[in-house]
Amino acid sequence: MGNESSTPVDEATPPTKLHGRSIEAVAQYMKEKDVKNIVVMTGAGISTSAGIPDFRSPDTGLYANLARLNLPYAEAVFDISYFRNNPYPFYTLAHELYPGKYRPTVTHSFISLLNKKGKLLHLFTQNIDCLEREAGVPGDKIVEAHGSFATQRCIECQTEYPDDRMREMISKKEVPKCIRKTCNGLVKPDIVFFGEALPEAFFRNRSLPAKADLAIVLGTSLTVQPFASLPSFVREDTPRVLINLERVGTLGSRPDDVLLLGDCDAGVRKFADALGWREELEALWETTDPDKSDRGKQQAPLKSRQEQLDDEIEKLTKDIDTSLKVTGETSERIKAELEKDTTTANKTSSPPADVLSIPQPTNSKDQPSLQHVFPHLKEGKEDKPEKPSL
Ligand code: APR
Numbered sequence: 286m287g288n289e290s291s292t293p294v295d296e297a298t299p300p301t302k303l304h305g306r307s308i309e310a311v312a313q314y315m316k317e318k319d320v321k322n323i324v325v326m327t328g329a330g331i332s333t334s335a336g337i338p339d340f341r342s343p344d345t346g347l348y349a350n351l352a353r354l355n356l357p358y359a360e361a362v363f364d365i366s367y368f369r370n371n372p373y374p375f376y377t378l379a380h381e382l383y384p385g386k387y388r389p390t391v392t393h394s395f396i397s398l399l400n401k402k403g404k405l406l407h408l409f410t411q412n413i414d415c416l417e418r419e420a421g422v423p424g425d426k427i428v429e430a431h432g433s434f435a436t437q438r439c440i441e442c443q444t445e446y447p448d449d450r451m452r453e454m455i456s457k458k459e460v461p462k463c464i465r466k467t468c469n470g471l472v473k474p475d476i477v478f479f480g481e482a483l484p485e486a487f488f489r490n491r492s493l494p495a496k497a498d499l500a501i502v503l504g505t506s507l508t509v510q511p512f513a514s515l516p517s518f519v520r521e522d523t524p525r526v527l528i529n530l531e532r533v534g535t536l537g538s539r540p541d542d543v544l545l546l547g548d549c550d551a552g553v554r555k556f557a558d559a560l561g562w563r564e565e566l567e568a569l570w571e572t573t574d575p576d577k578s579d580r581g582k583q584q585a586p587l588k589s590r591q592e593q594l595d596d597e598i599e600k601l602t603k604d605i606d607t608s609l610k611v612t613g614e615t616s617e618r619i620k621a622e623l624e625k626d627t628t629t630a631n632k633t634s635s636p637p638a639d640v641l642s643i644p645q646p647t648n649s650k651d652q653p654s655l656q657h658v659f660p661h662l663k664e665g666k667e668d669k670p671e672k673p674s675l
Pocket residue numbers: 327328329330331333334339340341342346360363411412431504505506507508509528529530531533547548549550
């Protein structure tokens with residue numbers, strides 16, 4: 286917990302929970318113990334195969350490539366005091382990073398699959414690209430520890446800025462200003478800059494790693510606190526898996542730590558193979574392909590929860606109306622048939638076999654009632670049933 290050693294565990298030290306220090310042993314542990322409280326911690330490394338550079342990889346990382354923005358130092362692009370003086374480097378970068386242009390990776394889909402199988406306790410991500418949500422991980426299972434591009438506001442008066450105007454300003458590489466003319470402050474996406482506090486949700490959920498029965502760390506250098514401390518909050522005897530190009534943090538210092546060093550997409554595929562989930566994983570990832578789903582087409586703006594509920598009620602009402610209307614028309618037809626046959630029957634000995642002999646209710650005025658055939662119809666009323674109260 287807290288300041289644990291990062292010295293690798295002695296090879297001779299056996300694991301306490303796992304049958305071995307391998308991803309196959311983790312898969313076996315998951316099956317044997319019916320593991321269902323997995324905490325996942327991710328960083329920029331899981332989005333690199335989507336085309337979004339990470340921050341610190343030499344040569345390819347963002348910080349190695351921001352020199353062209355004439356920054357005093359690379360992280361200044363995400364420094365709130367530098368942003369106040371010069372927001373242009375950030376908005377140049379935002380133009381390239383803004384969500385909507387990238388497809389989730391198979392690693393994002395692996396996290397979504399954990400959730401679909403009821404095994405994801407919570408996902409802590411440092412990423413701002415919203416690809417976890419795109420991959421299907423529900424918002425209430427995600428802590429975006431460093432915020433995201435999902436919303437934006439004025440850094441002076443905190444007034445929210447409209448999403449559509451933000452998209453327009455970023456696509457034009459322009460710097461948005463507060464919608465309140467009297468303020469005219471700089472607008473910034475709700476990304477946590479150096480010098481800003483992490484969202485309250487991070488601190489509210491920080492106790493979850495201690496409740497996990499498995500922790501999986503993916504694609505992060507674990508260099509930025511307080512996020513980097515999360516893996517050390519996992520209980521000593523709870524297995525931790527690191528899937529990353531390099532060993533980071535204190536991962537590998539405990540007997541039940543398993544290191545899968547290499548590309549995270551290849552690592553989650555190896556994990557899925559060991560779990561027998563490979564086909565499901567590939568099928569789930571397929572659904573994120575914009576060319577194969579209408580995801581890629583310009584879709585109507587997402588409806589609010591209330592709007593979706595209203596649509597549902599509207600559809601349900603229409604379905605009930607339709608089925609009751611059919612019932613009403615059917616009852617009309619049967620009634621007409623009965624009346625016709627009743628007239629005919631007065632002239633012949635017995636009604637045709639296919640006509641139900643309807644017992645005459647005592648209180649009727651010689652009109653056959655369909656009440657007992659369609660109990661939901663109100664007797665004596667139009668055969669148009671009342672719309673059921675929902
Ligand atoms: N597969 C596996 N690991 C990868 C891959 C990949 N395809 N690509 C990169 N990595 C690894 C890198 O080796 C590195 O260890 O992912 C890690 C990425 O580390 P960083 O670039 O530091 O990104 P991250 O850990 O997310 O940075 C944390 O720093 O500047 C802040 O706010 C920013 O959230 C960010 C935070």
